[in-house]
Amino acid sequence: MLDRDETHSPAVPPPPVAAGRPLPLKVAAPMAVVAGLALLLAFPPYGMWPLAPVGVALLAAAAHRRRLRAGAGVGFLTGVALFAPLLSWTNLHTGYLPWVLLSLLQAGYLALLGAATAWVSPLADRGRWAWPALTGLLWVGQEALRDRTPFGGFPWGRLAFSQDDSPLLRLAALGGAPLVTFAVALTGGLLVTAAWHAWTTLRAARQTPADTAPADTDGRDPAPGGNALTGAAPARRWAPVIAPAVAAVAVVAAGLLVPLAAAGSGAPVTVAIVQGNVPRLGLDFNAQRQAVLNNHVDATIELAAQVAAGTQRQPDLVVWPENSSDIDPLRNPTAGARISQAADTIRAPILVGAVLLGPGPGQVRNAGILWQPDTGADMSQLYTKRHPVPFAEYVPLRDIARMVSDKVDLVRNDFVPGSTPGVVRAGPIVLGDVICFEVAYDEVVRDTVTGGAQLLVVQTNNATFDVAEARQQLAMVRLRAVEHGRPALMASTVGVSGFVAPDGRVSDATGFNTREVVVRELRLHDGRTLATRLGWWPELALAGLAVAALVGAGVLRRRQRVVPG
Template sequence: MTLDSAAPPSAPVSVVAPGPVRLPVGLLLSVLAGLSLLVSFPPYGLWWLGPVGVALLAVAAHRRRLRGAAGLGMITGLVFFLPLLAWTNLNTGWLPWVLLSVAQAAFLALLGAASAWVSPLLDRWPAVWPLVCGLLWTAQEALRDRQPFGGFPWGRLAFGQADGPLLRLAVWGGAPLVTFAVAAAGGALAGLWWCRGRGVRRIAAGAGFAAAAVLIVVGPAAVPVAEAGPQRATVALVQGNVPRLGLDFNAQRRAVLDNHVRGTRELARQVAAGRVPRPDLVVWPENSSDIDPLRNADAGQQIGAAAQEIGVPILVGAVLRGDRPGEIRNAGILWRPGTGPAIDQLYVKRHPVPFAEFMPLRPVARLVSDKVDLVKNMVAGQKPGVVRTGPVTLGDVICFEVAYDEIVRDTVTGGAQVLAVQTNNATFDVAEARQQLAMVRLRAVEHGRQALMVSTVGVSGFVDTAGGVHQATGFNTAAVVVGEMRLGGPATLATRLGRWPELAAAVAGLALLALAAPGRLRRRRGIDIDDSVATEER
């Protein structure tokens, strides 16, 4: 702000407020923001670029008109989500992939507009840059995780931090706290940008923002993670593989079942020969039996024979036919040697994926893809996936459910000693599998439970309570891995708090938007400037 020295003492003061970065710079920053966010995720794993991406978008949107800021947010979102979700294009065509990416990018457009809206607050109190960015990102993800059609949490900032120190914050506040910290560090970097220049105060402010960014990112390395309990169980994961990747793996469902039976029988021979320890439990992946073993006697007999030969229960990922034509259930069912399926230990997937496992707006969807009618009506389950196998109580979630906070937490509060993720990546690629494994790693830290992920084609493996991965398999290959898992452990703070930290952040984010309203109104009346220089009318 400068004062007009030529004006008479009684005249109003002219206000010269710096505007946003120039539009070409803003466009470049928004593209770089999307790229930075993208490469912070697997398979790239440059986790430290997550805060950088947040900072670049915040700088681009600051002091800009709402529509312009929303446009820059949309650009960031498209640059981020189109390649991040490219695996959805492998078998369904380009249009569903683009529509999903655009829908997700729209939330970053909303975030860009919100960032511009709160500019008066940041200009008046620059020290709140980290807090404001953290709250706005957390609130945006809280909305995106739930809407529309139950939400799609893929691409949360927290899921890009599996290899960084910020992952440890999950033990205190789950994925929302990790997201908040990533965004807060980005906010500190954005504050550093805007306070650059000469002068003691600016230099001191810049040093403060730089120190805050480093502290937020590095400090969590000192956060202790939970220790799993002392009891142990040996668990085997059978990754049977499929004849060929793609949607038509379903046409080979008998071959897929045979692959998992064969892998289990080979494991039994290895155990009998003393080459590997006898497991207490065997876990098969999602879709390991797309032939309903409760209705198809031959499929049930094959699974039963495998369970009898290995001599321990098998958690089978099965597709069960419903009572109505076209209805199916995606389930994990415990199959005991000798007695067969334990119907009381059956978990039915609670959150089927819209447009992939059930089809909202089917007549409209047919205009988008000719694969629509391959999707049947998957009926959602109603109970958490707590499966009591005898040796170990599993917290079972199926495929994308690992991305949803409450679905995983419900299994732990229900008594799960180990988290189990049954998944089928045969219609995707290794990038999607590694992104999903990163979510499993966060959940293990969040709830202080060792975890496993078992896939039809990979990646499968075990995860400890610090997020470390053990005995990971390759992709598009058959494999059997046997590992000892520690059971249970004390409830973490994140488990006890549940959704409250995210709810508090969302409410605080809305409060920030309300607090910024007077400043926005003053700008509209001419006290502040539009996108460059504001002068008060004389």
């Protein structure tokens, strides 16, 4: 898949860098792996967000000027180095095959990105200042494709989700996750522009006698009176290194100029998150369904006792996580009675994460349902998860999938998707309910806000994963809070749970695999950010420009002879 190094006789000097040669393969292949590892370390739980642009820059340099299949090869190496460890939590309880297949599938999209990077190399060579923009556009285009295909896509590992502690997170308020991804990749493009020019300048200097001015790295003759390292002309030579490096810092710093509200501007409400925990982690957590339900009921009753004693505030709303009742409380009187006991005792509505049977045989629904004190289940305020996870909550092409692995039969009943956004009205509070991985999908969250949600709620169950997955998910909640200017919270069965302010700050985060209850006063918010108003237009515009760049590179390739790389 990767191309071989071109070798040259010692008696014949290598052609100038400006002739259009890529980096040697012995450099590019390790560089691609390091790119993936740098990207990995940018994500939680590591949180080294400045490494994301570095990873982007390394991949851009490795794929630059290569043949398409070689560009795909280095992109695939980056993808494997990133996604295999990033998604390692998927193999904790289901075996290695699903993890390997998912990691390779996601790496395939970075292979496409590597090929696209190689394809647009003539545009980058023609105008060095186009390289950063091309890098940003191609990353947005790749993510737009990966977020939607196949079977609705899998947006985990978007560049935007690595920036939860970065100034660039604030850009989400202007253009959502696509704009944050573009800014990260643009910064990486500026870094590679600076580094590439520095490398070619130094290489040209080493290949040229000190008293001879080398050709400019873009193929132009230098100004008279200097060489690559001394004199006035060299100062001009190093300007293309310094300028993009400074611009990269400026892009990151510019995020600090985006104003964000630290709190909502509406009415104050008190919300409680109940993290009931499970008897044991793993796929068999729901074999202890009654114990999980009892954990959440008992923790809520304990909270009510604290309220009665005056040691805790009376909540206006209690949020239970996804799968807090895997026994259908609408059909099982015992389960329904236990939830009613909790709601009646706490004297507040409870948003319950429940698995509901039906509508057809062999079908179930992953739902958030509002349970009122005294009256029980409020069927008018029920949200059914709109984006079930393929091969986890339902199995597409089951007969074919079974030929690959009989593990698909662990999913006995297919979850049926809902059709309406998760707008749930709990008295004075309008919730935007999304369930588990749905927080990664732009339109699922935005639909709740445009539907009137004042508080974003993410109900999730991390009992089959680990703390790394939970922290990666919390980073997505932080981005959504900034994107839509809403207070938000994540309620998990086992952690991490917590509250997020509209500026992305996390409060009262819980531990993992613990039983905890956290209560906080929030201020609701009704306004709309620019990102909310623009919706999918920023992504459409950026992805459209990426397609235009690919077309433009094709036209340019026809007009000029490209030296194979």
